[in-house]
Amino acid sequence: xxxxxxxxxxxxxxxxxxxxxxxxxxxxxxxxxxxxxxxxxxxxxxxxxxxxxxxxxxxxxxxxxxxxxxxxxxxxxxxxxxxxxxxxxxxxxxxxxxxxxxxxxxxxxxxxxxxxxxxxxxxxxxxxxxxxxxxxxxxxxxxxxxxxxxxxxxxxxxxxxxxxxxxxxxxxxxxxxxxxxxxxxxxxxxxxxxxxxxxxxxxxxxxxxxxxxxxxxxxxxxxxxxxxxxxxxxxxxxxxxxxxxxxxxxxxxxxxxxxxxxxxxxxxxxxxxxxxxxxxxxxxxxxxxxxxxxxxxxxxxxxxxxxxxxxxxxxxxxxxxxxxxxxxxxxxxxxxxxxxxxxxxxxxxxxxxxxxxxxxxxxxxxxxxxxxxxxxxxxxxxxxxxxxxxxxxxxxxxxxxxxxxxxxxxxxxxxxxxxxxxxxxxxxxxxxxxxxxxxxxxxxxxxxxxxxxxxxxxxxxxxxxxxxxxxxxxxxxxxxxxxxxxxxxxxxxxxxxxxxxxxxxxxxxxxxxxxxxxxxxxxxxxxxxxxxxxxxxxxxxxxxxxxxxxxxxxxxxxxxxxxxxxxxxxxxxxxxxxxxxxxxxxxxxxxxxxxxxxxxxxxxxxxxxxxxxxxxxxxxxxxxxxxxxxxxxxxxxxxxxxxxxxxxxxxxxxxxxxxxxxxxxxxxxxxxxxxxxxxxxxxxxxxxxxxxxxxxxxxxxxxxxxxxxxxxxxxxxxxxxxxxxxxxxxxxxxxxxxxxxxxxxxxxxxxxxxxxxxxxxxxxxxxxxxxxxxxxxxxxxxxxxxxxxxxxxxxxxxxxxxxxxxxxxxxxxxxxxxxxxxxxxxxxxxxxxxxxxxxxxxxxxxxxxxxxxxxxxxxxxxxxxxxxxxxxxxxxxxxxxxxxxxxxxxxxxxxxxxxxxxxxxxxxxxxxx
Numbered sequence: 001x002x003x004x005x006x007x008x009x010x011x012x013x014x015x016x017x018x019x020x021x022x023x024x025x026x027x028x029x030x031x032x033x034x035x036x037x038x039x040x041x042x043x044x045x046x047x048x049x050x051x052x053x054x055x056x057x058x059x060x061x062x063x064x065x066x067x068x069x070x071x072x073x074x075x076x077x078x079x080x081x082x083x084x085x086x087x088x089x090x091x092x093x094x095x096x097x098x099x100x101x102x103x104x105x106x107x108x109x110x111x112x113x114x115x116x117x118x119x120x121x122x123x124x125x126x127x128x129x130x131x132x133x134x135x136x137x138x139x140x141x142x143x144x145x146x147x148x149x150x151x152x153x154x155x156x157x158x159x160x161x162x163x164x165x166x167x168x169x170x171x172x173x174x175x176x177x178x179x180x181x182x183x184x185x186x187x188x189x190x191x192x193x194x195x196x197x198x199x200x201x202x203x204x205x206x207x208x209x210x211x212x213x214x215x216x217x218x219x220x221x222x223x224x225x226x227x228x229x230x231x232x233x234x235x236x237x238x239x240x241x242x243x244x245x246x247x248x249x250x251x252x253x254x255x256x257x258x259x260x261x262x263x264x265x266x267x268x269x270x271x272x273x274x275x276x277x278x279x280x281x282x283x284x285x286x287x288x289x290x291x292x293x294x295x296x297x298x299x300x301x302x303x304x305x306x307x308x309x310x311x312x313x314x315x316x317x318x319x320x321x322x323x324x325x326x327x328x329x330x331x332x333x334x335x336x337x338x339x340x341x342x343x344x345x346x347x348x349x350x351x352x353x354x355x356x357x358x359x360x361x362x363x364x365x366x367x368x369x370x371x372x373x374x375x376x377x378x379x380x381x382x383x384x385x386x387x388x389x390x391x392x393x394x395x396x397x398x399x400x401x402x403x404x405x406x407x408x409x410x411x412x413x414x415x416x417x418x419x420x421x422x423x424x425x426x427x428x429x430x431x432x433x434x435x436x437x438x439x440x441x442x443x444x445x446x447x448x449x450x451x452x453x454x455x456x457x458x459x460x461x462x463x464x465x466x467x468x469x470x471x472x473x474x475x476x477x478x479x480x481x482x483x484x485x486x487x488x489x490x491x492x493x494x495x496x497x498x499x500x501x502x503x504x505x506x507x508x509x510x511x512x513x514x515x516x517x518x519x520x521x522x523x524x525x526x527x528x529x530x531x532x533x534x535x536x537x538x539x540x541x542x543x544x545x546x547x548x549x550x551x552x553x554x555x556x557x558x559x560x561x562x563x564x565x566x567x568x569x570x571x572x573x574x575x576x577x578x579x580x581x582x583x584x585x586x587x588x589x590x591x592x593x594x595x596x597x598x599x600x601x602x603x604x605x606x607x608x609x610x611x612x613x614x615x616x617x618x619x620x621x622x623x624x625x626x627x628x629x630x631x632x633x634x635x636x637x638x639x640x641x642x643x644x645x646x647x648x649x650x651x652x653x654x655x656x657x658x659x660x661x662x663x664x665x666x667x668x669x670x671x672x673x674x675x676x677x678x679x680x681x682x683x684x685x686x687x688x689x690x691x692x693x694x695x696x697x698x699x700x701x702x703x704x705x706x707x708x709x710x711x712x713x714x715x716x717x718x719x720x721x722x723x724x725x726x727x728x729x730x731x732x733x734x735x736x737x738x739x740x741x742x743x744x745x746x747x748x749x750x751x752x753x754x755x756x757x758x759x760x761x762x763x764x765x766x767x768x769x770x771x772x773x774x775x776x777x778x779x780x781x782x783x784x785x786x787x788x789x790x791x792x793x794x795x796x797x798x799x800x801x802x803x804x805x806x807x808x809x810x811x812x813x814x815x816x817x818x819x820x821x822x823x824x825x826x827x828x829x830x831x832x833x834x835x836x837x838x839x840x841x842x843x844x845x846x847x848x849x850x851x852x853x854x855x856x857x858x859x860x861x862x863x864x865x866x867x868x869x870x871x872x873x874x875x876x877x878x879x880x881x882x883x884x885x886x887x888x889x890x891x892x893x894x895x896x897x898x899x900x901x902x903x904x905x906x907x908x909x910x911x912x913x
Contacts, residue, residue: 001014001015001016001017001141001170001171001172001173002014002015002172002173002174002175003015003117003172003173003174003175004174004175004176005135005174005175005176005177005180005210007133007176007177007180009118010065010118010119010129011071011116011117011118011119012116012117012119012140013116013117014113014114014115014116014117014141014142015112015113015114016111016112016113016114016141016142017110017111017112018110018111018112018113018144019108019109019110019111020103020108020109020110020111020144021106021107021108022103022104022105022106022107022108022109023105023106024105024147025105026105026150027102027103027104027105028099028102028103029098029099029102030096030097030098030099031096031097031099031103031109031111031144031152032094032095032096032097032144032145032152032153032154033094033095033096033097033142033143033144033145034093034094034139034142034143034144034145034155034163034164034165035070035087035092035093035094035095035142036093036139036140036157036163037068037069037070037093037117037118037119037120037139037140037141038068038069038070038087038092038093039068039092039093039156039157040059040067040068040069040120040124041067041068041069041070041092042092043059043060043750044750045091045092045093045156045157046090046091046093046156046157046158047059047093047156047157047158047159048060050158050159051124051159051720052719052720052721052722053674053676053719053720054392054720055719055720056720057720057748058123058124059124060720060721060748060752061752062121062124066120066121066123067118067120067121068117068118068119068120068128068140069118070115070116070117070118070142071115071116071118072114072115072116073095073113073114073115073142074113074114074115075095075097075111075112075113076111076112077100077109077110077111077112078109078110078111078112081100083097083098083111084097084098085097085098086098088154091154091156093156093157094145094154094156095142097111113142115142117140117141119135119137119140122136122268124159125159125272126268126271126272127139127268130211132211132212133180133211134209134210134211134212134215135208135209135210135211136207136208136209136266136268137207137208137209137210138161138205138206138207138208139157139163139205140208143165143166143168143205144165144166144168145164145165145166146164146165146166146167146204146314146434147166148314148434148436153314153316155316155388156388158388160316160387160388160395161272161308161315162315162316162319162387163204163205163315164204164314164315164316165204165205167202167203167204167312167434168202168203169200169201169202169203170186170198170199170200170201170203170206171197171198171199172186172196172197172198172199173195173196173197173198174195174196174197174198175194175195175196176194176196176210177194178193178194180194180210180211180212181210181211181212181213182196182208182209182210183208183209183210183213183216183227183229183264184198184206184207184208184209184227184264185200185206185207185227185260185262185263185264185305185309186198186199186200186203186206186262187199187200187262200260201260202259202260203260203309204308204309204312205308207264207266207269207305209227209229209264209266215229215267216228216229216264216266217229217237217240219240219241219244219245219248221245221248221249223248223249223252223257223258223261224248224252224257224258224261224262224263225261225262225263226244226248226262226263226264226265226302227262227263227264227265228240228244228265228298229264229265229266229267229268230265230266230267230270230294230297230298230301231267231297232290232294232297234290235290235291235294239291239294240294243291243294243295243298244298246337247295247298247299247302247333248302250333250336251302251303251306251329254329254332254420254424255310255325255329255423255424255427256310256424256427256428256431258306258309258310258431259309259310259431259432260309263302263305263306263309264305265298265301265302265305266301269301269304269305270297270300270301273300273301273304273396274297274300275296275297275300276370276396276397277343277366277370286346287344287345287346287347288345288346292345299330299333300326300330303325303326303329303330304322304326307322307325307326308322310427310430310431311325311427311430311431311435312430312431312432312433312434312435313430313435313436313437313440314436314437315387316386316387316388317386317387317437318436318437318440319386319387320383320384320399320403320406320460321403321437321440323383323399323400323403323404324403324404324406324407325407325423325427326400326404327367327400327401327403327404327405327407328404328407328408328411328419328423330404331364331367331404331408332420334363334364335364338363340362341362341363342359342360342361342362342363343358343361343362343363343365343366344358344359344361347359348360355560355562355563356562356566356567357562357566357567357568357569357571357572358566358567358600361567365535367401367402367404367405368401368405368535368538369567369568369600369601370397370398370401371398371399371401371402371405371538372540372601373393373398373600373601374393374394374398375398375465375538375540376540376601376602376603377602378631378632378633378638378639379391379393379394379673380394380398380399380402380463381394381399381463381673382460382461382462382463383399383402383403383406383460384456384460384461385399389672389673389674390673390674391673391674394673402538405538406455406459406460406538407419407423408536409459409536409537409538410444410452410455410459412495412536413493413509413536414448414450418444418447418448419444421447422443422444422447422448425443425447426439426440426443429443441456454491454492454493455492458490458491458492459492459538463633464488464490464633465488465490465540465633466488466490466492466494466537466538466539466540467486467487467488467490467539467540467541467544468484468485468486468487468494468513468531468532468539468545469484469485469487469531469541469544469545470482470483470484470485470529470531470544470545470546470547471483471484471485471516472518473529473547473549475523475549476523477523478522478523479520479521479522479523480498480520480521480522480523480526480529480549481518481519481520481521482518482519482521482529482547483516483517483518484496484510484513484516484517484518484519484531485516486513486514486515486516487541487544488540489514491512491513491514492537493509493510493511493537494509494510494513494531494532494537494539495507495508495509495510495531495532495533495534495536495537496508496509496510496519496521496529496530496531497529497530497531497533497534498521498522498523498524498525498526498528498529498530499526499527499528499529499530499533500525500526500527500528501527504533505524505525505526506521506522506524506526507533508521523549526549527548527549527550528546528547528548528549529546529547529549530545530546530547531545532545533545542570543557543568543570543603545570546570546571557570557571557572557573558572558573559572559573559575560572560573560574560575561574561575561576561577562574562575562576562577563576563577563578564576564578565578565598565599565600566599566600567599567600567601568599568600568601568603569599574597574599575595575596575597576594576595576596576597576598576599577593577594577595578593578594578596579591579592579593579594580592580593580594580610580612582610582612582621582649583791584649584650584790584791584792584793585791585792585795585800586614586616586617586649586650586651586652586653586792586794587614587615587616587617587619587621587649587650588614588615588616588617589614589615589616590612590613590614590615590621590622590649591612591613591615592610592611592612592613592622593610593611594608594609594610595607595608595609595610596608596609602629603629604628604629604630605626605627605628605629606625606626606627606628606629607624607625607626607627608623608624608625608626609622609623609624609625610622610623610624614649614650617650619650619656621648621649621650621656622647622648622649623645623646623647623648623649624645624646625643625644625645625646626643626644626645627641627642627643627644627645628641628642628643629641630642636668636669636670636671637666637667637668638667638668638669639665639666639667640664640665640666640667641663641664641665641667642663642664643661643662643663643664643665644660644661644662644663645660645661645663646658646659646660646661647659647786651690651786651793651794652693652695652696652794653693653695654691654693654694654695655690655691655692655693655695655696656690656691657688657689657690657691657786658688658689659686659687659688659786660686660687661684661685661686661687662684662685663682663683663684663685664682664683664684665680665681665682665683666680666681666682666683667679667680668680668681676717676718676719677715677716677717678715678716679713679714679715679716680712680713680714680716681711681712681713682710682711682712682713682714683710683711684709684710685707685708685709685710686707686708686709686710686785686786687707688705688706688707688708688784688785688786689704689705690703690704690705691704692704695794696794703771703773703774703784706733706734706735706784707733707734708731708732708733708784708785709731709732709733710729710730710731710785711729711730711731712727712728712729712730713727713728714726714727714728715727720748721747721748722746722747722748723744723745723746723747724743724744724745724746725742725743725744725745726741726742726743726744727741727742728740728741728742729741729742729762732765733774735767735768735769735774736764736765736766736767736768736769736774737764737765737766737767738762738763738764738765738767738774738776739762739763739765740760740761740762740763740776740808741760741761741762742758742759742760743757743758743759743760744756744757744758745757745758746867753831753832754831754832754838755829755830755831756828756829756830756831756838756840757827757828757829758806758810758827758828758829759825759826759827759828760808760809760810760824760825760826760827760828760844761823761824761825761826762776762808762820762823762824763822763823763824764821764822764823767821767822767849769821772818772819772821775819775820775821776808776809776819776820776821776823776824777807777808777809777818777819778808778809778811778815778817778818778819778820778824778826778844778846778856779804779809779810779811779812779813779814779815779818780801780804780805780814780818781805781807781808783805788805788807789898790803790805791803797891798891802891802892802893802894802895803894803895803896803897804871804873804894804895804896805896806828806896808824809824809826809842809844809846810826810828810842811826811828811842811844811856811858812840812842812858812860812873812875812894813842813858813860813875813878813879813880813883813892814892815856815858815878815879815880817846817848817851817854819846819848820846820847820848821848821849822847822848822849823847824844824845824846824847825844825845826842826843826844826845826856827842827843827844828840828841828842829841829842830862830864832864836863836864836865837861837862837863837864838861838862838863838864839859839860839861839862840859840860840861840862840873841857841858841859842856842857842858842859843855843856843857844856844857856878856879857878857879858875858877858878858879859875859876859877859878860873860874860875860876860877860883861873861874861876862874868896868898869896869897869898870896870897870898871895871896872893872894872895872896873893873894873895874893875892875893875894
């Protein structure tokens with residue numbers, strides 16, 4: 001191959017001469033090539049759709065020059081004849097080459113391929129060209145796909161770093177501008193300034209860096225050459241050398257040599273898959289030394305790249321084996337060199353924080369908690385799934401950690417160094433010859449001498465949860481007889497411990513506990529008997545694993561109060577307390593103390609009570625709730641939440657309200673968790689009592705005490721490119737019954753223009769009310785159900801009356817009639833003209849008793865700074881005429897501002913789930 005980089009055009013001109021030898025064992029009519037760089041050529045490629053699924057807009061909004069492609073592609077055979085090739089529909093990153101004659105097993109075929117590889121911006125995947133003129137490249141060539149099980153693997157580029165090429169020998173003559181340097185994990189010979197010869201044998205892929213050479217340091221020892229580009233500006237060269245040497249020797253000792261003898265590790269590689277948790281801590285805390293951070297970064301990235309180069313497995317389908325190796329070896333490394341290491345580093349030494357379980361957690365214990373974040377939300381997936389089926393958090397964090405924990409679990413159970421020995425020997429085999437999951441399973445099973453079906457079928461290929469507990473206990477001075485209960489029916493080995501103080505007096509593995517079973521254990525002075533004390537098994541619930549053996553009454557887990565919030569501690573019953581802050585115009589700032597039992601992990605039963613004192617109203621106010629979450633593991637209706645909540649605040653300067661709300665919420669999802677479609681069914685009874693007030697003039701007392709039965713169904717599909725939501729609502733009360741429906745549609749077009757449409761229609765089934773308190777609102781709902789976070793809900797003038805809740809009519813101008821006591825239909829639309837500046841328009845009909853339907857409309861400019869969270873609306877023209885030139889225009893401007901922390905958090909977490 002000859003290749004020449006044009007740094008002005010961000011393009012590499014390539015001429016490939018490829019010899020393909022048929023080693024498939026069957027005749028071939030076609031050859032499939034991976035052209036993953038061409039995945040960047042269109043916004044609706046599988047890569048583009050994945051970006052959209054994960055709410056990443058940068059690719060869709062990118063300029064043409066920022067996106068990559070393979071241009072001027074031409075394929076010819078050795079006799080000079082032009083080849084027939086095509087790209088499968090919907091797969092611009094694959095090429096199918098039709099062969100003029102069948103290629104028999106053992107025969108070879110020469111093919112010439114010329115093309116221009118237009119390099120994408122690195123801002124999408126961290127691979128590509130950077131703003132400072134450097135290039136970090138991977139998978140930019142056209143290469144034959146891997147052949148397996150009778151066909152070529154036809155995997156699309158989905159930004160998963162898992163290309164499956166056929167293993168090839170490379171010989172590349174590369175020309176680059178003389179002011180740039182080159183770093184590669186192939187063997188490099190510099191022929192002259194700007195020209196290089198690259199060689200590699202039996203390679204699936206390779207990394208290439210072109211730019212400032214000072215970002216990399218070449219490290220060499222007896223086993224390997226390492227081009228190290230991990231950023232460590234605050235770490236001395238001597239420290240780096242010692243760290244790299246220690247890690248490379250550890251990896252070589254545990255799994256073997258890298259067949260090619262050279263590897264490249266870059267900061268971009270680390271940034272794609274950082275050590276989660278370290279990158280979440282604020283820098284000013286400085287919980288880890290610079291050298292320690294550098295060591296962890298290099299360890300994780302080196303293992304990732306080492307395994308990708310060494311294991312000849314299908315990196316998409318068998319990803320759990322790669323993940324298991326990586327995380328298991330990271331855990332082994334920490335146990336060997338930092339056995340007392342804490343997840344929060346030096347923060348654990350602060351006496352002020354000693355009571356927090358999160359602070360005291362050992363470094364390796366964190367992996368189980370990250371997995372449980374998903375399991376407790378019923379979002380975990382089998383780690384045996386192919387990589388493209390996993391949601392982002394599972395693919396990068398929870399599933400990866402679960403795989404490592406599974407290796408560790410099996411190691412603890414089998415003992416005798418069976419797992420370390422097996423994975424090292426398998427690596428030796430799989431680094432030389434193409435291998436598979438079946439070969440890995442066979443290796444573990446053969447070496448253990450045991451039936452490991454439970455491990456592969458349950459731990460790897462299912463999302464069955466594990467939960468064991470104790471029931472009846474009979475004890476003597478010498479022995480304990482206890483009933484072990486299998487709460488989920490998932491049968492796997494489980495360890496039982498006898499504990500005295502913080503010391504383990506015995507440990508025993510028990511097998512085949514499929515139903516309630518009475519087992520006898522030695523006493524040995526134990527004060528407690530504990531299941532899974534060291535968290536070796538990925539168990540769903542460890543809070544029920546304890547039984548006290550003391551003679552006097554004792555809680556199995558004592559009560560513990562924590563300030564703010566903490567990680568779930570299975571050793572204690574936790575109650576959190578935290579200062580609370582609420583604000584509305586009438587109570588002013590309401591300060592209080594909130595008590596709850598919500599930890600960082602979801603749990604079935606939760607309570608949350610927040611008594612507060614309004615500094616302005618001089619009144620005790622607040623809110624509270626109790627809830628029970630029931631998860632259904634094998635149903636599309638995956639969650640039922642039963643709750644009872646209440647609020648007590650001022651709704652006017654001189655009047656309080658309370659709301660009691662018993663509620664059931666049912667949630668439904670697709671069987672494919674990556675589908676961004678969710679359905680919700682809400683059933684509730686809203687009971688409201690409002691004190692009478694002269695501030696809000698009503699001509700009937702029916703507005704003060706009422707209850708409304710509400711049935712609401714929503715079906716929402718959301719991604720960065722398209723949103724389609726439907727909501728139907730049914731309400732019935734003593735004096736009225738009503739039904740309404742809402743449809744919201746958003747679409748981001750290929751030209752980066754966004755269209756927003758909303759349709760709303762509502763009608764009363766009956767209406768015996770005498771005012772508009774329960775009527776449909778055109779621009780400002782009265783919120784008689786107290787669902788919305790109005791800052792000044794009873795205001796009819798001033799800044800707080802301009803707060804916009806995009807509900808019911810959804811108008812921005814304040815028109816008359818402002819309410820409809822018979823029916824209403826409206827349409828709201830907006831279209832961006834530049835970035836977040838949009839034009840909006842609303843139109844509809846309002847029908848009131850005794851009046852003909854009235855047509856209403858408005859229009860203006862919308863500043864869509866953060867959709868649904870921070871928006872401004874400037875009315876221009878409506879039924880009122882040109883509003884811009886009318887008096888007091890500032891009072892017509894409407895705003896959406898979200899300051900509720902819980903709502904804001906959803907903005908940052910949706911791309912992971």
